[in-house]
Amino acid sequence: MPTLADVGKAAGVSRGTVSNVFNRPELVRPELRERVEAAARALGFGGPDPKGRLLRDGKFNAIGFMPPGAYAISEVMRSPYGRELVLGVSLACDEAGTTLSxxxxxxxxxxxxxxxxxxxxxxxxxxxxxxxIISVQRRRLPFVILESDAGPDINSIKIDGRSGAVAAVRHLTGLGHRHFAILSVRRTPGPPIVHMPGQATRPLLAGFPLDDERLDGFKQGLAEANLSIDDVPIIETIPGEPSAGSVVFDRAPEATAILTMSDWQAITILDEAVRRGIDVPGHVSVVGFDGTAESARTTPPMTTVAQDVIGKGRLAARMVLDNEAPRQVVLPVELVVRASTAAPRTKTR
Amino acid sequence: MPTLADVGKAAGVSRGTVSNVFNRPELVRPELRERVEAAARALGFGGPDPKGRLLRDGKFNAIGFMPPGAYAISEVMRSPYGRELVLGVSLACDEAGTTLSxxxxxxxxxxxxxxxxxxxxxxxxxxxxxxxIISVQRRRLPFVILESDAGPDINSIKIDGRSGAVAAVRHLTGLGHRHFAILSVRRTPGPPIVHMPGQATRPLLAGFPLDDERLDGFKQGLAEANLSIDDVPIIETIPGEPSAGSVVFDRAPEATAILTMSDWQAITILDEAVRRGIDVPGHVSVVGFDGTAESARTTPPMTTVAQDVIGKGRLAARMVLDNEAPRQVVLPVELVVRASTAAPRTKTR
DNA sequence: ACCATTTTTTGGAGCGCTCCAAGAATTTTA
DNA sequence: TAAAATTCTTGGAGCGCTCCAAAAAATGGT
Known part of the structure; x- marks a missing residue:
């Protein structure tokens, strides 16, 4: 690859002049400019290499998005939540003219x-x-962490997952439900894990604050209705696990209401219900989490704990772009009641 | 920001040794290593700056995705098609361990x-x-262009849009439809444009091969049934235009079948149909384009011209990653018949 | 024709790093 | 204990560019 210097030599001018031809052409005399351009063309020089400029100027003009947990970026793009989050981030990047990596x-x-x-x-x-977190801090880059509070010195944004979970349970107990199942998230690769009541290995502390908080909210909501989460089957599946719906219906057939950790999981259940001809909400109620656009278009439209995912992504991007004093933001959550929840079935099935 | 040299000075060693401490610690004597690390810590040096390494090594380890037309990346992320495309690209990036910019x-x-x-x-x-294209060629970067054939020297991937369009029309004429409306894409900002039959300003050549080819396919399909596209109302809306459904129903009420350029547009119509209580497919049939995951979950599930969007994105990424001899790939398309199409209504409305 | 301006062009400095051949220090061997 | 072998450390070279102060060239005025 030819460089500025090569072109300069070929055109009989200095490196600096060639740079000017490409970056501030108005500074160089037209005829000379032409000569330089001709030389560049002849050598197949395609303009100053961004690497050099970068070293000098120091700005990448890009922000990075690192998927949660050990997920790959394709896994983020596969989930309705992840897509909306990235959409939010990209919105802010558009405004700032920044690349999103x-x-x-x-x-x-x-x-x-x-x-x-x-x-x-x-x-x-x-x-x-x-x-x-430590890796990013080492580089002294501005950053924000999502869905975990890492202390007052670190930018973080999370939703009030506990309240959302409580609200979901209240809605269902208010409808008269007493028999629940919880579809939770497995954060390691592998098949669904079923935790039946009375079993030794109840989860409840997965190590991901995100999940723990919601689970805790479910527990609290159940307690308010004199129910114990210990009597509720908890099934953990990795996001997008296609068999999630099957497992829930097979292992917790007596549940009249299914609580989930994401719209995506709830969609899986709804899909399986259609497949099995199970009536939602007649036979079983299903509640999603996140309130993604998809949740409004399921069959039936889904009751879900909605958050402003796009707004969250956008705010996150703004926070790193603006690089102001660290903040810990907790975003509100709102139960959106649609048609996937109703009073429990009376008997039968 | 301190540099390798600063740390070296502080620790009384050379630049090169500090570099080794960070990149090949096994090469440096433990006690010295410790001393250097201490100095780095004291100075707040967070490791070698990637800019320097980059200049030396020359690889970014990233591929870039540039949205079509004049769209922003958030617009890509908003469309079902765009999201699946990016998903496909990210799949290949995951495999290659590459960043997606x-x-x-x-x-x-x-x-x-x-x-x-x-x-x-x-x-x-x-x-x-x-x-x-010229800009990218200037930089001598491997690249691929989507949905436009730019000649034998340039990597390109497109679908057989014409066949897809023809298949959609055949399906509908086979069902007995004679009255169509087409929902096409407006590629400039602005409100929907309605082209009624007989009007002077019929579009048909938008300058985007993507659209032109599909429109041409519709034309051909109609011709096969002795219908002329000149008698069909054509409405152009920018992607995601929420009023698209309204405009179609208001301006082309006599249509019994609506052809679209994307699932997204078809979804808009389906949503509006629900809002107005219009029966799909009883009153009007709707055909989408792209076969995104969303198309399977609409109410009713959508008949659509399906392509392998994810596969396309993945192949595109592979082509730039592998950087082999230029190829022009044309991907097949398949009409997926679901429940949004049926025989036309007999009379009434 | 000469000096003062103005317009162009120049090349050094510096951005921060990694590689590598060569030199220095240490350890091993005889 | 000296020579040989091994392990560590060094600093020059070079990656490609932009900035900038200064030099050179062109222009203008008298």
């Missing part, structure tokens, strides 16, 4: 990815791994 | 964006603008 880092390469990422700031998906 | 470029900044993008290759959304 979806940074890939599987397991052990995540740290190197952060170390090497060509970005001016980071948005970290929720994560159980404190190491990621 | 969503490059922002509004109108006149697009060229600068391409010039400055910190990427090793580009995926160009379909575009009417030859200038973008």
């Amino acid at each position: 979806l940074v890939n880092g599987t397991d052990n390469t995540r740290f190197a990815s952060i170390r090497d990422a060509l970005v001016d700031g980071f948005i970290l998906g929720h994560s159980a791994d404190i190491g990621l | 969503l490059v922002n470029g509004t109108d006149n900044t697009r060229f600068a964006s391409i010039r400055d993008a910190l990427v090793d290759g580009f995926i160009l959304g379909h575009s009417a603008d030859i200038g973008l």
Whole structure:
């Protein structure tokens, strides 16, 4: 690849003049400019290499998004929540004219990815791994972490997951439900894990504040109705697990209401219900979480704990772009009641 | 920001040793290593700056995605098609361990964006603008352009849009439809444009091969049934235009079948039908385009011209990553018949 | 024709790093 | 204990660019 200097030599001018031809052509005499351009063309020089400019100027003009947990960026793009989040981030990037880098880092390469990422700031998906935070801090880049409060010195944005979970349960107990099942998130690869009541290995502390908080909200909501979460089957599946619906219906047939951790999971259940001819909400009620656009268009339209995912992504991007004093933002949540919930079935099935 | 040299001075060692401490610690004697690490900590040095490494090594380890037309990246992320495309690209990026940079470029900044993008290759959304291709070629980066054939020397991937369009029309004429409306794409900002039959300003050549080809397919399909596209109302709306459904129902009430350019548009129509209590497919049939995941979950599930969007994105990424001899790929398309199409209503409304 | 201006062009400095051949220090071997 | 082998450390070179102060060239005025 030819460089500015090469072109300069070929055209009989200095490096600096060639740079000017490309960056401030008005500074150089037309005929000379032409000569330089001709030389550039002849050499196949395609303009100053951004690498050089970068080293000099120091700004990447990009922010990085690191998926939560050990997820790959394609997994983020697959989930309705992830897509809306990225949409929110991209909105802010559009406004700021910034590139959005979806940074890939599987397991052990995540740290190197952060170390090497060509970005001016980071948005970290929720994560159980404190190491990621340290990696970003090392680089002294502005960043924000999602769905985990990491203390007063660190930008964070989370929703009030507990209240949302409580609201979901209240809505259902208010409708008369007494028999629940919970579809929770498995954060390690593998098949669904079923925790039946009375079993030793009840989860409840997965290590992901996101999940724990919601589970705790469910527990609290149930307690308010004199129900114990210990009597509720909890099924953990990795996001997008297609068999999630099957497992829930097979292992918790007596449940009249199913609580989930995401719209995506709820969609899986709804899909399975259609497949099995199970009436929602006649036979069983289903509540989603997140309030993504998809939740409004399911069959039937879904009752869900809605948050402003797009707004969250956008705010996150703004926070790293603006780089002001660290804040801890807790976003509100709102139960949106649609048609996937109703009073419990009386008997039968 | 301290540099390797600063740390070296502080620790009484050379630049090179500090570099080794961070990149090949096994090469440096433990006690010295410790001393250097202490100095780094004291100075607040967070590891070698990627900018320097970049200049030396020359690889960005990222590929860029440039939205089609003059769209912003948030607009891509908003459309079902765009999201699946990006998902496909991210799949390949995951496999290759590459960062995916969503490059922002509004109108006149697009060229600068391409010039400055910190990427090793580009995926160009379909575009009417030859200038973008030239910009990328200038940088001698591998790239692929979507949905436009730019000649044998340029990587391109497109679907067989014409066949898809023909198949959609055949399906409908086979069902007995004679009265159509077409919902096409407006590629400039602004409200819907309605082209009624007999009007002077019929579109048909928008300058976007993508649209033109599909329109031409509709024309051909209609001709096969002795119908003329000149008798069909054509409505052009920008993607995501919420009033699209309204405009179609208001301006083409006699249509018994509506052809669209994307699932997104078809969804808009379906939503409006629900709002107005119009029966699909009893009163009017609707056909989408793209076969995104969303199309399977609409009410009613949508008949659509399906393509493998994810596969397309993935292939595109592979092509730039592999950087082999240029190919022009044409992907097949398949009409997926679901429940949004049926025989036309007999009379009434 | 000469000096004062104005317009163009120049090339050094510096951005921060990694590689690598060579030199220095240490350890091993005889 | 000296020579040989091994392990560590060093600093020059070079990656490609932009900025900028200064030099050179062109222009204008008298």
